[in-house]
Amino acid sequence: MHSLSQEIKGFSKIKLKKQCTRVTTLGGRRIIETSDGSTVEVTESGTGYGYVQDNSLDLQIGVIKPNLLLVENSFPDLFVYKTLNILDLPDTIITSYFEECSQFIDQAKAEKGVVLIHCNAGVSRSASVVIGYLMSRDRLSFVEAFASVKRARPAICPNPGFLEQLKNYNPQGDMETITYT
Numbered sequence: 001m002h003s004l005s006q007e008i009k010g011f012s013k014i015k016l017k018k019q020c021t022r023v024t025t026l027g028g029r030r031i032i033e034t035s036d037g038s039t040v041e042v043t044e045s046g047t048g049y050g051y052v053q054d055n056s057l058d059l060q061i062g063v064i065k066p067n068l069l070l071v072e073n074s075f076p077d078l079f080v081y082k083t084l085n086i087l088d089l090p091d092t093i094i095t096s097y098f099e100e101c102s103q104f105i106d107q108a109k110a111e112k113g114v115v116l117i118h119c120n121a122g123v124s125r126s127a128s129v130v131i132g133y134l135m136s137r138d139r140l141s142f143v144e145a146f147a148s149v150k151r152a153r154p155a156i157c158p159n160p161g162f163l164e165q166l167k168n169y170n171p172q173g174d175m176e177t178i179t180y181t
Contacts, residue, residue, distance in 0.1 A: 090161025136171035
């Protein structure tokens with residue numbers, strides 16, 4: 001029987017398989033980073049995007065509440081949109097956008113309107129904004145707000161950074177912040 005320390009001592013980097021990492025920038029440029037630190041730009045035919053394009057749009061409306069919907073941006077001539085450029089990265093501070101989004105939703109509600117909230121795939125940023133709204137305005141806990149949105153749109157999957165921020169989000173500003181583990 002080998003101990004872990006023996007295996008670690010016997011480890012050799014030479015046994016590792018050489019790896020390359022393909023990186024696509026937001027502008028669509030494709031770069032290959034090699035294990036020795038060098039980079040090579042790859043020229044490919046056709047246009048590329050710096051994000052994963054959702055080619056299987058479900059176009060299903062996830063009704064959270066009668067005046068709060070999740071849907072793709074399919075009707076630009078029929079609705080007033082609030083457009084925010086929010087990167088779907090774990091280190092993006094999604095909570096810093098909640099108040100601005102909530103005010104837009106509140107204004108639409110006051111005018112008896114309906115709010116369409118969307119992002120590229122409808123699973124991370126838009127879901128996080130809706131969860132934050134429900135926590136702020138309806139005073140739901142993270143667990144309740146997440147479950148409500150998940151019931152309406154089962155595909156939601158906020159990125160790990162957004163989830164952590166939502167779990168620690170305290171819109172009422174109480175003295176105590178609840179932390180979920």
